[in-house]
Amino acid sequence: MNQRWRQIALWILPIGVALLLVWQLVGSGALNNLRSSSASSSGSTTVAPRNAAVARMSYGRFLDYVAAGRVTAVDIYDGGRNAV
Numbered sequence: 001m002n003q004r005w006r007q008i009a010l011w012i013l014p015i016g017v018a019l020l021l022v023w024q025l026v027g028s029g030a031l032n033n034l035r036s037s038s039a040s041s042s043g044s045t046t047v048a049p050r051n052a053a054v055a056r057m058s059y060g061r062f063l064d065y066v067a068a069g070r071v072t073a074v075d076i077y078d079g080g081r082n083a084v
Contacts, residue, residue: 057065065071 062071
């Protein structure tokens, strides 16, 4: 391989990896999460958004939550996945 093309390839590879990394961070909203967490005070607690599933649970525990009145809404997704 020509020395010039080898040099170009060695520069394009890390630049391409860096661009893909930035694209993934921007697309997933990770930069906004980092920005908002650094702007908040250090003593605050993290609260899940309303109607967001925070963990998997068994059907029996789900029924206990329904009986206790802790379930406000259930979203049913394709593939049989539920969010409480």
